[in-house]
Amino acid sequence: MDESSEGAAPSTGTEAGAGVEEEIGAEVAHEDETDLDEEIFSTSLTAQELQERLEGDSQPVIAYVSNTPIQGSYIEGSIALPSKSLIQADGSLKTIADLAGVLGKAGISEEDDLVIYGDCLSCGDATFLYWAMKYLGHQNVAVLRGSQQDWSAAGISLSGATSAIAEAVYIPDPRPELLADYESVASGNFAVVDVRAPDQFGAGHIDGAINIDYNRVIEGSWLKDDSALTEIFSDLEKDRTVAVYTKNGGQASIVWYALMLQGYDARLYTWNDWLGHQS
Structure with a gap:
């Protein structure tokens, strides 16, 4: 996607x-x-x-x-x-x-x-x-x-x-627990991960979000191994729900999938939805 x-x-x-x-x-x-x-x-x-x-x-x-x-x-x-x-x-x-x-x-x-x-x-x-x-x-x-x-x-x-x-x-x-909505993300209760490229993140992002470019979790035709993913996600707490987003969610699902494999409660979200609530 x-x-x-x-x-x-x-x-x-x-x-x-x-x-x-x-x-x-x-x-x-x-x-x-x-x-x-x-x-x-x-x-x-x-x-x-x-x-x-x-x-x-x-x-x-x-x-x-x-x-x-x-x-x-x-x-x-x-x-x-x-x-x-x-x-x-x-x-x-x-x-x-x-x-x-x-x-x-x-x-x-x-x-x-x-x-x-x-x-x-x-x-x-x-x-x-x-x-x-x-x-x-x-x-x-x-x-x-x-x-x-x-x-x-x-x-x-x-x-x-x-x-x-x-x-x-x-x-x-x-x-329905697999979905993140605006209210949940805006509440500050979730950790928020923006998986777009750093330049896109720098141009604007959800307050409090951290940037993990989705390409960082990929190696060859599959995901990186557990030890590498553990290091990449080291700033995220296992007992806190994570909302993962890109512009419209497609490539965010790559990081969602990797987080799921690592045992996180991760949910998909989109930058477009966030922007739609700012106007």
């Missing part, structure tokens, strides 16, 4: 009558999950782990989520689920009902094992889709790691085009 593209990522502005469901926020581990559940509901998969699932009895739904055609080959059987399909023309997130409709039309149900991948991690498409699925309460969703070379090496079949599958009915179980 490259934020350089006009309208390519959601604003979190709340429209009249829309309520919190049209905003963008933390993965909270369910204490009653068993070790097996934690293995099944992993946050990411390697190519080899995906191949093992493809060889199993229950086939995952694999979705290509970038907004432009892939440079190379798709994983065979992938459906197209561009991240921009989750947002409205004005850049705000679609309603819960509309999001469920998009997923159902794509052939996804809430019971599916969903694997998502995109053409570049730094665009934010895959991490934004992961956030959106968690926002809708989807249990079994993971981001695919690695390159096309890794997929081929693992024996995953590739194709020159995406596929279509039968439509489904998606029943969401929303998790």
Whole structure:
């Protein structure tokens, strides 16, 4: 979800009558999950782990989520689920009902094992889709790691085009705690992280925000290791909720995802929403 593209990522502005469901926020581990559940509901998969699932009895739904055609080959059987399909023309997130409709039309149900991948991690498409699925309460969703070379090496079949599958009915179980709104951010109760480039941060930012450029958490085609992320997030307290923002939220989801992996209660927010409340 490259934020350089006009309208390519959601604003979190709340429209009249829309309520919190049209905003963008933390993965909270369910204490009653068993070790097996934690293995099944992993946050990411390697190519080899995906191949093992493809060889199993229950086939995952694999979705290509970038907004432009892939440079190379798709994983065979992938459906197209561009991240921009989750947002409205004005850049705000679609309603819960509309999001469920998009997923159902794509052939996804809430019971599916969903694997998502995109053409570049730094665009934010895959991490934004992961956030959106968690926002809708989807249990079994993971981001695919690695390159096309890794997929081929693992024996995953590739194709020159995406596929279509039968439509489904998606029943969401929303998790509104994943959203940050203006009042929560303005209250000063949250730690606030601006993940834009330093020059953008210097040109204007939310009072009290710290700057962690989203590129700092990326290494190659994936996130940096735990020790590096721990150092990057060292100024943040684990017991304080973190609101993460960029212009319209897309690339903020990269840092949200990294914070979630490190055990933070992180929520997605946008600079556009903040500016909208200043006028």
